[in-house]
Amino acid sequence: MWVRSRAAELKLAAADISLLEGRDIHIHFPAGAVPKDGPSAGVTLVTSLVSLFSQRRVRADTAMTGEMTLRGLVLPVGGIKDKVLAAHRYGIKRVILPERNLKDLVEVPSPVLASLEILPAKRMEDVLEQALEGGCPWRQHSKL
Template sequence: MQPPQFDDREAAERVATPGISVGLVWTAFGGEVQFVEATSMAGKGELHLTGQLGDVIKESAQIALTWVRARATDLKLAAADESNLLEGRDVHIHFPAGATPKDGPSAGVTLVTALVSLFSQKRVRADTAMTGEMTLRGLVLPVGGIKDKILAAHRCGIKRVILPERNLKDLAEVPAAVLGSLEILLAKRMEDVLEQAFEDGWLWKQHSKL
């Protein structure tokens, strides 16, 4: 049975609040759009994950949170003297469609984007989806299933897709008509992803020396 498909109106509704980003994943059904939802609550600085997740994707979430916490001041998510984002609170990350098992590293950039959105209270662009693995240093690594993921984005009315720069060669497999309807944005570092994922960009050049 095919999973339910989303359209651009649903994407707009689901990212209407901060803390939600739109990812592209590969499953047994092929490429799919996958929303990632992050929220925080009073707690002891713990990370909670739900959505029938495998070990690799759980590790990706931990890496994402560590990177965001380490860059909190640079990202303007906290003042220099308040750099602990988790002081007195927990973070809960949920992958909807809990009946579908999920694993793999390609949600790394989507996880970071959801967390930055949560802590900054800035909404992610509803017309933009992304995929990519991320290292602890913030490098964006290539992932598989690019053709299927882009086709899924196209089916769901997504207009912009953020991909790892090293996946550029994989675009040759995507039908020209589909590519022509999308804006493909290439990312080398996590900062590149954030610059493209938010409506008015992330003004890195003003407050970060890369």
């Protein structure tokens, strides 16, 4: 719903290619409420859809976690220490986290934190600005 409400802005960003026209998308996670089965992937799923529709690549050096509301607010999630450590082990250099999870970084060893750029996000546009090559598609148009 959030991506659809911005379809017109994405159409501009994608050089008049509208992948949503005449289509609908439904992503269903049957066990989504079960811990460790994807309840922290909201911002990642939305980022992948915006990447597809705007034809902008997601930066390969960036990991992210967080949930979002239907209005685009980024919500905190659990397991930040494990997620940041996993990103570090994989060679990721940038991690987008819900701003309300920054307090959880005290659990992450300082050498690991020193090797990462931590990018806080309050809104989905903050995530897209950091995750997509060229930034958030509609923020680019509002600068013109």
